[in-house]
Amino acid sequence: PLCEFSGACSGCGETPYVKLITQLFGDREIVANATGCSSIYSGSVPSTPYTKDENGRGPAWANSLFEDFCEFGLGMNIANEKMRERLDAAMRGVLDCPVCSEEIKALATNWLDEKNDAAKSREIADKLVPLMEACGCDACKKVLELKHFLVKRSQWIIGGDGASYDIGFGGLDHVIASGKDVNILVLDTEVYSNTGGQASKATPIGAIAKFAAAGKRIRKKDLGLIATTYGYVYVAQIAMGADQAQTLKAIREAEAYDGPSLIIAYAPCINHGIKAGMGKAQQEEANAVACGYWQLWRYNPAAELEGKNPFTLDSKEPNWDAFEDFLKGEVRYASVMKQYPAEAQELFQAAKANAKWRYNNYRRLAQQQWGVDPEVETLENK
Numbered sequence: 001p002l003c004e005f006s007g008a009c010s011g012c013g014e015t016p017y018v019k020l021i022t023q024l025f026g027d028r029e030i031v032a033n034a035t036g037c038s039s040i041y042s043g044s045v046p047s048t049p050y051t052k053d054e055n056g057r058g059p060a061w062a063n064s065l066f067e068d069f070c071e072f073g074l075g076m077n078i079a080n081e082k083m084r085e086r087l088d089a090a091m092r093g094v095l096d097c098p099v100c101s102e103e104i105k106a107l108a109t110n111w112l113d114e115k116n117d118a119a120k121s122r123e124i125a126d127k128l129v130p131l132m133e134a135c136g137c138d139a140c141k142k143v144l145e146l147k148h149f150l151v152k153r154s155q156w157i158i159g160g161d162g163a164s165y166d167i168g169f170g171g172l173d174h175v176i177a178s179g180k181d182v183n184i185l186v187l188d189t190e191v192y193s194n195t196g197g198q199a200s201k202a203t204p205i206g207a208i209a210k211f212a213a214a215g216k217r218i219r220k221k222d223l224g225l226i227a228t229t230y231g232y233v234y235v236a237q238i239a240m241g242a243d244q245a246q247t248l249k250a251i252r253e254a255e256a257y258d259g260p261s262l263i264i265a266y267a268p269c270i271n272h273g274i275k276a277g278m279g280k281a282q283q284e285e286a287n288a289v290a291c292g293y294w295q296l297w298r299y300n301p302a303a304e305l306e307g308k309n310p311f312t313l314d315s316k317e318p319n320w321d322a323f324e325d326f327l328k329g330e331v332r333y334a335s336v337m338k339q340y341p342a343e344a345q346e347l348f349q350a351a352k353a354n355a356k357w358r359y360n361n362y363r364r365l366a367q368q369q370w371g372v373d374p375e376v377e378t379l380e381n382k
Ligand SMILES: Cc1ncc(C[n+]2csc(CCOP(=O)(O)OP(=O)(O)O)c2C)c(N)n1
Pocket: 034, 035, 036, 037, 038, 065, 066, 067, 159, 160, 161, 162, 163, 164, 167, 187, 189, 191, 192, 193, 194, 195, 200
């Protein structure tokens, strides 16, 4: 991992996702981080848990405001695109150069063809840079000035649910609508964790949070489903402790998808008051999915181009009988019973009904008939 020892609460549900992304793409990763827990444990200056590998490569990271983190990441992506356009022009200069060797020219042609493939662009860059340094002609110097852009980058935008569902939502919507190749990771703790647990639109009905002291009275917003309506945005809901393979698959698919991606990751938090303790945070994720509290699914626009249903429901039919016990295992719900016994049962039922409504909705989407309409096919996900 290229994200090591953070100052997050022990058992934090957020950090395993952040760490996993560095394990997959860390040597070419750029992060635009919203303010929130993740910006604090990732950038407690002068120290940072982000580190580099034996070749000196690691994630490049910066923190934005709470309200514009997606635009901040989009800006990084556009800047990178612009620089790579310049690099492309410089590389074409090599092809006509009277000094450059045939080997350099062959690699330059290869790079022009494969520059958007992460592994191939890395392989070509590793061969090309020493040859160009040895050549030293003006055309090679121009390429070398931009050598940091030879390898395809992996743009990540990381934020909490407060940033994503609420305050930065306008920007998130703008960025996914742009069609640009960025990956947004929402660390969904269902509250504003870093400022002490205020309710967000991600807080489910019945949970106690600040500004929802008697239990929230309205259901959780379905951010993922909203994003699917664009049709060209990769979307997934994941929970690492429930299904590691699905988490890995979703993160890989999102990164590989040539367009915007949004991953919503369930993250247990110290604010939830997990009775089993924070040492059981991963187990809590498994329990959340098993009882239907959280659902696992992926919406992959690339599948649609192959004539397949883009929506896949990855969670099994939940054991709804375990739903109430799951709620009782967390103080944010259990305390409603103590403080507001009259309303508690009604709120718990509403929480379960809403979770069922969501699950049924996902199941319907996963089971829908999918056929290819030739006219629609020409849209090519745009
Ligand atoms: C415009 C603005 N409002 C409020 C804050 C204060 N603030 C900093 S972090 C934070 C909570 C972040 O919550 P969330 O996005 O859910 O991330 P988490 O801490 O849960 O990871 C708040 C309210 C801020 N930085 N900027």
